[in-house]
Amino acid sequence: MSSVMKQPVLSIKKLSKSFTLHNQGEVSFTVFDNLDFKVYPGECLVLHGESGMGKSTLLRCFYANYQTDSGSMIFSPDDESYDIARISDRLMNMLRREKIAYVSQFLRVIPRVPALSIVMQPMLDIGHEYKVAKQKASHILKRLNIPEKLWQLSPTTFSGGEQQRINIARAFVVRWPLMLLDEPTASLDAENREIVLQLIEEAKSVNTAIIGIFHDKESRDRVADRVFDLATGTMKR
Ligand SMILES: Nc1ncnc2c1ncn2[C@@H]1O[C@H](COP(=O)(O)OP(=O)(O)OP(=O)(O)O)[C@@H](O)[C@H]1O
Ligand SMILES: [Mg+2]
Numbered sequence: 001m002s003s004v005m006k007q008p009v010l011s012i013k014k015l016s017k018s019f020t021l022h023n024q025g026e027v028s029f030t031v032f033d034n035l036d037f038k039v040y041p042g043e044c045l046v047l048h049g050e051s052g053m054g055k056s057t058l059l060r061c062f063y064a065n066y067q068t069d070s071g072s073m074i075f076s077p078d079d080e081s082y083d084i085a086r087i088s089d090r091l092m093n094m095l096r097r098e099k100i101a102y103v104s105q106f107l108r109v110i111p112r113v114p115a116l117s118i119v120m121q122p123m124l125d126i127g128h129e130y131k132v133a134k135q136k137a138s139h140i141l142k143r144l145n146i147p148e149k150l151w152q153l154s155p156t157t158f159s160g161g162e163q164q165r166i167n168i169a170r171a172f173v174v175r176w177p178l179m180l181l182d183e184p185t186a187s188l189d190a191e192n193r194e195i196v197l198q199l200i201e202e203a204k205s206v207n208t209a210i211i212g213i214f215h216d217k218e219s220r221d222r223v224a225d226r227v228f229d230l231a232t233g234t235m236k237r
Helices: 055-062 089-098 115-125 130-143 160-172 190-205 217-223
Strands: 010-021 027-039 044-048 070-075 100-103 178-182 209-213 226-229
Touching: 010 055, 027 055, 044 055, 044 217, 055 070, 055 178, 055 209, 089 100, 089 115, 100 160, 115 130, 115 160, 130 160, 160 190, 190 209, 190 217
Parallel strands: 044 209, 044 226, 100 178, 178 209
Antiparallel strands: 010 027, 010 070
16 A cells, blocks of 8 residues: 555544443543544555444444534545535535435335335446446346345345445445445455455445454454444554
8 A cells, every 4th residue: 555645535533432322311421532543545454343342333424424522534535525524414515415425224115116226326426327337236146146126126125244245335326536335345245245345346446445343353354454443443554
């Protein structure tokens, strides 16, 4: 990785987050405090830490699904820079459409929208022609072993692993400056896990920065360029 010459895609400084439980006597607890790191184009940074350490919470903060208490998250996909900690809803929605992909472990599906349309949407959002979008979506669905008979069905009734692969197909059908992956291989068999790891490697090769959480050590070792340990707030490597 020749990150030395590149500008970071995401640079977080003194980032802190706590939760206040309003329906449980306003109990407040810190999830993470004073985190600092940078993520560069073409690298995969893996978030590591025990269950409950705050990995998913941190990833959600980068997608502005959760607010942070203090600190900054400077996102610089191109010439522009945005502080995700202080961004307007309108700009954040633009970033979600064009610049940042987020893959959660579970697919949130709108009933009645067919799998193929879900996977085509990110391409249509950035202005690709319907025909091209359909071609690329079909290609990635095939690659991820989603049987063709399912493409016109809504994923509501799909198996956990099938839903996860729809989620992955939708994220990887276009190129993004930044991808946030929360245990993308968790409910996949070995064959499909291998395909997802290849998609991650391909994304890295076209300069996408990836921040990911991986349950299994094998996947982690395969794709991680650096590992950030949430227990200590430092890079492990
Ligand atoms: N919306 C929320 N409101 C209150 N507390 C929350 C909320 N989301 C997460 N938490 C708490 O924050 C802490 C971190 O949770 P998080 O899901 O980020 O952990 P994780 O590191 O991803 O764990 P796992 O490996 O089990 O997925 C946990 O103690 C959790 O209970
Ligand atoms: Mg988690």
